[in-house]
Amino acid sequence: MPYFALAAAILAVGFExxxxxxxxxxxxxxxxxxxxxxxxxxPAIGGVGAVLLLxxxx
Numbered sequence: 525m526p527y528f529a530l531a532a533a534i535l536a537v538g539f540e541x542x543x544x545x546x547x548x549x550x551x552x553x554x555x556x557x558x559x560x561x562x563x564x565x566x567p568a569i570g571g572v573g574a575v576l577l578l579x580x581x582x
Contacts, residue, residue: 547580557569557576
C-alpha cells in the first residue's frame with residue numbers, strides 16, 4: 525500500500541510539472557481546481573478545472 529501511494533504522488537508531481545511547462549500558471553490553477561474538486565467530491569469545482577484545462581489545450 526505505501527508503494528502505491530508513493531507511485532501516485534510521483535505521478536501527480538510529474539503531471540503537474542508537465543502541465544506547468546506547457547500551460548504555465550493558468551494550467552496549474554486549472555489542475556489544482558480539478559484535483560480539489562475530485563477530492564472534495566464537488567462537481568462544480570472539478571468542472572471548472574476541467575473546462576479550463578480543455579480551453580488551454582484547444
